[in-house]
Amino acid sequence: MKCPxxxxxxxxxxxxxxxxxxxxxxxxxxxxxxxxxxxxSIIEDRPFIEAYYCDNCKILISKLKE
Ligand SMILES: [Zn+2]
Incomplete structure (x- = not known):
């Protein structure tokens, strides 16, 4: 993914x-x-979210699950 x-x-x-x-x-x-x-949610077996990180801008972007 490219940083916006x-x-x-x-x-x-x-x-x-x-x-x-x-x-x-x-x-x-x-x-x-x-x-x-x-x-x-640990109960729903998802103790993390996936995210992209830009080291240049110090920005995180994550697409949330519905
Ligand atoms: Zn960037």
């Missing part, structure tokens, strides 16, 4: 959760409860 900012090749990899599931929560929420998108 600098057009260099991005490195494929994974973002692993540690103890708790990773969650994306919109900025207007002050706390991560009752909203957002759960990205990982």
């Amino acid at each position: 900012y600098c057009n260099k090749n991005m490195k494929p990899g994974k973002i692993w959760q540690d103890r708790y599931a990773l969650k994306w929560v919109p900025s207007e929420r002050r706390f991560p409860f009752g909203g957002g998108i759960r990205l990982t």
Whole structure:
């Protein structure tokens, strides 16, 4: 995958959760409860999300599963 900012090749990899599931929560929420998108789940056997990394821009891009 090409970086949309600098057009260099991005490195494929994974973002692993540690103890708790990773969650994306919109900025207007002050706390991560009752909203957002759960990205990982050990119970569902997906303790990571796949993401591409651009070392030049320090950007991560991930296509989320439905
Ligand atoms: Zn880049």
